[in-house]
Amino acid sequence: MAIDPATSSSPEPQAHVSRRTLLKGSAGMALGAMALSSARTGAVERTAFGASGGPPPKGKVIDCHAHLMHHSRANWEAMDRKLIEAADKLGIDQLCCSTLTPKRPATAEGFRECNRWLAEAVGRFPGRVLGYCYVNPGCGQEALDEVRRYVEERGFIGVKLYNEHTCTEPVVFPVVELAIELGVPILHHAGHSHYFNEEQPHISDSGHLAELARRYPEAMLISAHIGGGGDWEWAVKAARNAPNLMLDTSGSVTDAGMVEMAAAVVGADRVVFGCDMSMTAGMGKIRGANLSPQDKEKILSGNITRLLGRRKS
Amino acid sequence: MMIDVNAYLGHFAFRRLRHNTADSLLALMDAKRIDKAVVSSAAAITYRNSQAGNEEVAEEVSGHCDRLIPFAVLNPFYTGWRDDLKICREEFGMTGLRLYPKWHNYSLSDPCCAELIDAATERGMAISIPLRVEDNRQRSWLLNIPDVPHAEIVKLVQAHPQARFLLVNGAGYMSSALGKKDNGLPANYTIEISRLTALLANELGQLINNLGADRVVFGTGMPFTYPDPALVKLEVLDAPEPDKEKIRSQNAAAWLRL
Numbered sequence: 001m002a003i004d005p006a007t008s009s010s011p012e013p014q015a016h017v018s019r020r021t022l023l024k025g026s027a028g029m030a031l032g033a034m035a036l037s038s039a040r041t042g043a044v045e046r047t048a049f050g051a052s053g054g055p056p057p058k059g060k061v062i063d064c065h066a067h068l069m070h071h072s073r074a075n076w077e078a079m080d081r082k083l084i085e086a087a088d089k090l091g092i093d094q095l096c097c098s099t100l101t102p103k104r105p106a107t108a109e110g111f112r113e114c115n116r117w118l119a120e121a122v123g124r125f126p127g128r129v130l131g132y133c134y135v136n137p138g139c140g141q142e143a144l145d146e147v148r149r150y151v152e153e154r155g156f157i158g159v160k161l162y163n164e165h166t167c168t169e170p171v172v173f174p175v176v177e178l179a180i181e182l183g184v185p186i187l188h189h190a191g192h193s194h195y196f197n198e199e200q201p202h203i204s205d206s207g208h209l210a211e212l213a214r215r216y217p218e219a220m221l222i223s224a225h226i227g228g229g230g231d232w233e234w235a236v237k238a239a240r241n242a243p244n245l246m247l248d249t250s251g252s253v254t255d256a257g258m259v260e261m262a263a264a265v266v267g268a269d270r271v272v273f274g275c276d277m278s279m280t281a282g283m284g285k286i287r288g289a290n291l292s293p294q295d296k297e298k299i300l301s302g303n304i305t306r307l308l309g310r311r312k313s
Numbered sequence: 314m315m316i317d318v319n320a321y322l323g324h325f326a327f328r329r330l331r332h333n334t335a336d337s338l339l340a341l342m343d344a345k346r347i348d349k350a351v352v353s354s355a356a357a358i359t360y361r362n363s364q365a366g367n368e369e370v371a372e373e374v375s376g377h378c379d380r381l382i383p384f385a386v387l388n389p390f391y392t393g394w395r396d397d398l399k400i401c402r403e404e405f406g407m408t409g410l411r412l413y414p415k416w417h418n419y420s421l422s423d424p425c426c427a428e429l430i431d432a433a434t435e436r437g438m439a440i441s442i443p444l445r446v447e448d449n450r451q452r453s454w455l456l457n458i459p460d461v462p463h464a465e466i467v468k469l470v471q472a473h474p475q476a477r478f479l480l481v482n483g484a485g486y487m488s489s490a491l492g493k494k495d496n497g498l499p500a501n502y503t504i505e506i507s508r509l510t511a512l513l514a515n516e517l518g519q520l521i522n523n524l525g526a527d528r529v530v531f532g533t534g535m536p537f538t539y540p541d542p543a544l545v546k547l548e549v550l551d552a553p554e555p556d557k558e559k560i561r562s563q564n565a566a567a568w569l570r571l
Binding site: 083090193231254255257277278281284285287288289 | 513538
């Protein structure tokens with residue numbers, strides 16, 4: 001990966017900044033103010049886009065779908081560090097993370113705890129971890145207050161919604177409207193199978209998200225993990241006619257042709273790179289996709305950077 | 314040298330595959346610097362008469378035997394498998410056997426299956442068992458095929474100590490005896506890496522620690538899957554270079570008797 005001289009020589013983020021400056025700067029960090037160690041960027045050149053993977057990308061690499069561990073796991077701290085180490089090895093510069101409750105539906109107390117821990121992690125890994133505010137829309141005003149607080153005051157870059165409600169349910173709409181007001185994206189858990197998903201009866205799919213996107217054309221929606229285990233061909237096709245809906249490439253499924261089909265059907269401008277903790281699968285898919293270097297750069301960072309740049313606070 | 318023990322030729326019933334002819338697969342292998350690949354019929358997974366798929370593969374690999382190593386897909390409950398096995402080994406030069414017990418609807422513990430495994434072993438063939446074909450969450454509305462449970466593999470390797478098993482498209486070995494150190498099982502199976510993690514949980518590293526680097530082999534699952542995730546795993550794997558070289562090719566060469 002080529003190093004941007006402007007970032008490779010940057011100091012670590014300054015310690016003496018006001019909270020508001022820092023919060024505004026968090027969007028700036030997402031756009032490229034992060035310091036990169038020479039060791040890490042060297043790893044990129046040697047690994048993820050190695051000799052058999054074509055030329056390494058010129059820009060940054062941003063994983064739009066990652067998670068930090070819930071603190072009920074005894075080894076959460078070590079697991080979080082391992083994620084950063086994995087990103088180092090794969091040449092991933094930034095990870096857009098959420099922390100989820102172990103069980104759903106999440107209570108307001110549950111998601112507040114997750115977001116508080118995530119905010120601490122953003123501080124522990126400055127410039128590496130960007131936060132999505134996870135809420136259960138069913139919690140109403142408490143969910144809205146949480147999103148506003150974490151986006152405006154703690155510099156979170158977007159909203160993470162899971163499977164408590166199908167995204168076309170009216171209870172979700174106020175969260176979408178608030179995300180529009182704040183100018184931040186929503187990363188929405190999604191999957192489509194040809195059988196009833198008993199474990200996730202309210203799971204959304206990219207068809208639901210396309211419907212939501214058409215209802216709110218100003219919203220920036222990301223349909224999570226086309227490689228997450230459902231019918232990815234269906235997921236890609238259902239997203240076609242919703243220009244403000246992006247597809248994230250994450251998930252453990254590495255079926256050949258997946259990324260190319262996404263780029264062909266919705267356009268490379270609407271595909272964003274993610275791993276969702278399947279790290280080598282996530283990076284390997286992009287490396288293996290038969291796309292131009294320009295399209296890969298859009299997917300690896302350009303598209304998510306464009307979304308994060310529309311922030312209003 | 315890089316040897317992929319898990320590749321396919323032909324069509325799959327439920328999804329279009331690219332790079333599924335000998336020429337196009339070889340072009341992909343060239344691009345990824347993979348020297349040799351074990352190939353078997355993707356169509357035979359759903360053909361009733363799997364020998365038709367073997368015939369297609371034999372035709373495709375003709376002239377490419379220096380790089381493509383054909384394996385036979387056979388169903389021990391389909392009539393004529395003894396004749397088919399003989400043809401696959403003696404006429405088609407197939408050096409291994411692939412079994413799909415869940416897709417072909419039989420049990421690995423059935424006497425008929427044992428007979429096929431023993432017959433293939435007597436002919437010097439390795440026995441390759443894919444623990445899955447594709448993620449079950451994306452399955453067609455027509456079927457619901459479970460993964461092969463590790464417990465069934467454990468019994469299988471115990472029942473056939475002379476056989477050489479290649480376990481492919483599997484994961485989660487650490488939670489069964491198959492991935493545990495000093496597990497009391499015969500060392501007659503080797504594990505392919507395409508679905509193993511090499512970071513975070515790092516199942517690949519754990520398997521090397523528990524079973525030894527001699528028991529792990531490189532494989533991609535192409536053209537069902539991109540070959541690159543498996544390549545990336547080897548690149549980021551925290552292991553000595555001699556161990557990586559074993560995984561890239563040496564173990565497969567020994568297991569396949571190349």
